[in-house]
Amino acid sequence: MTGQLTYNIPGIYSFICPPDVTSVSVVCVGGGGQGATSMGVDSNGGGGGGLGYKNNITVIPGNTYKVVVGDAGSKNFWGDGVDGGDSYFKDISIVAGLGGKGGATYGIPGVGGTYFGDGGGNGGNGGAANSLQGGGGGAGGYSGNGGDGLSSASGSSGAGSGGAGGGGYKAGGGGVGLLGEGSSGASASSGTIGNAGSGGDDGKVPTKNFSYTNNSGVATTFSTSFPPKGGAYGGGGCSAPTYGAGGHGAVRIIWGDGRAFPSTNTGDVGICTTTLNSFDLDNPPQQDLFIRVRDGNAYLNPILKWNFELCYPEVDIYNSDNLDTSKYRIFSRESRPSLSVYEKNQTLEYRDSENITSLTLNQEVLPIDCPLNTYVKGVTSGASGFVRRNEGDAYGDVLKLSDTTGSFWNNEQIEFSRPNNSKYSTRTTVTRTITKIDISSTNNNDIEILIDDNGTRQSLDQPSNPIFGDYWTADVMSDSEKTFLQEHTKAKWNVGLGTILTSWTFDEKSCAYMAPLNTPPEGNSVGIVTNKALYNLNTDVFVGVGTTSISNNIIENRWDEAAYQADNTKGWVTD
DSSP states (O other), X not given: OOEEEEEOSSEEEEEEOOTTOOEEEEEEEOOOOOOOBOSSSOBOOOOOOOEEEEEEEEOOTTOEEEEEEOOOSOOOSSBSOOOOOOEEESOTTTEEEOOOOOOOBTSOOOOOOXXXXXXXXXXXXXXXXXXXXXXXXXXXOSSSOOOOOOOSSSSBOOOOSSSOOOOOTTOOOOOBOSSSOOOOOOOOBTTOOOOOBTTOOXXXXXXXXXXXXXXXXXXXXXXXXOOOBOOTTTOOOOOBSSOOOOOOOEEEEEESTTOBTTTBSOSOOSXXXXXXXXXXXXXXXXXXXXEEEETTEEEEEEEEHHHHHHHOTTSOTTOGGGSOTTTEEEEEOOOOOOOOTTEEEXXXXXXXXXXXXXXXXXXXXXXXXXXXXXXXXXTTTOOEEEEOOOTTOOOEEEEEEEEEESOOBTTOEEEEEOOTTSTTOXXXXXXXXXXXXXXXXXXXXXXXXXXXXXXXBEEEOOOSSOOEEEEEEEEEOOHHHXXXXXHHHHHHHHTTGGGTOTTOEEETTTTEEEOSSOOOTTOOOOOOSOOSEEEETTTTEEEEEOOOSSTTOOOSOEEOHHHHHHOTTOOEEOO
């Protein structure tokens, strides 16, 4: 049997060895490190991910093997860059591409990731910031290292030596492909994205185009750019005023006679040629996944649909009514939520994601008091659940819970405790009182709601086909870390917009400066000069002209400080 399988979405997976397959060859690319974030000088680029391959790995048909795909370094909005994640098959010491290190602010550039296996290459180092902003390192290659990022505003970055080229000044490093060895990535000049090696992706400068008619009735197109990123797979991120993310990692497994890395019959042949193209990590593409279950809990890791079908042909996955949910469940891959202002260190676990319990409370809940995956317990009923935050949802006075056990009561108090990846660990307890309970299902199955004789208690029947899904957790910053972030924010403001917007005051809960008047519903970005087309990003509707001195954000409203100083009831304008 000949075939291959590619894993190119960061996460942990289970590879079930297909029938009659006793040997596989594997290539792994680590995630690229994030460039340091700074509005000033000496912010260094992130290192590229390493690439490692190994041939003739012994496997047993039907056995399950761990696959880990390293995430891109991308989670810090300020300060030192985050390291890219490691990618490996079975065990990191067998075959792996290690993640590149994040670049440091006022420190050293990110070092490229190394590798394990029969061969491969280290990722290139991030560019050193000599009072500037360094480029990202290129991903490692099949027979040599990725190129180093550029450290100055002139010259050229390092070329790949079997791997991808480094990024130019203020640009992400190139990524490397998974189909075997190809050409090396060339060097890049200042401000130019790193060139890919072996069929990977160049460094990226994401853009979005908007078509509109201006105030003079002339139809045109406005384009905006977002922070540059390292290319897939494994490109290091550049340093940037906001943040330069690295490229995510990947793992590819091939099998069949006469196939071996770096370049012997390594293309897609036989069964399964599934490879997802480059994508935005905050909005991952959907892919059909399943997971095995034991005693009501997820067992091992998600399995790609084709791999599941090949190894469990007796299971009818197309007829959900016949799917034995005590053994197998549909798995839903969830987007990684944005960190709230005082959160850090996101982690991932798998939980039953079918039932959602919405609790209306007597007082609003803030993410700082109740972060994602906080353990919630009813004081009277003993019912419990975990906080679920859908992207874009505001907590307010409604709290959504998943993985709920027991039945909450109206008018009872609930307690929040920080899980730290365990529902039994606690922190300062916060309480609220329930005023209303609603129960729903993520797959729109009808759920029977039961109310007891006094009309206050609610429970639910389990849906017939519950699913498992990703659940993200995050740690809360320490008091000293919160203080450091606040002081950093104040320092940037006082040498930037704060010199103009003197009426704005610092809000500790959001760690941001706020206008003295409520923000119009269209948005809260700040513009100073009226010379650029503006859009409402939620509707793609042109709303006027203006500009902003905050990063590259597109704004919907403009604050007129002079108008506020003349009349304290005025301030927000739409051009």
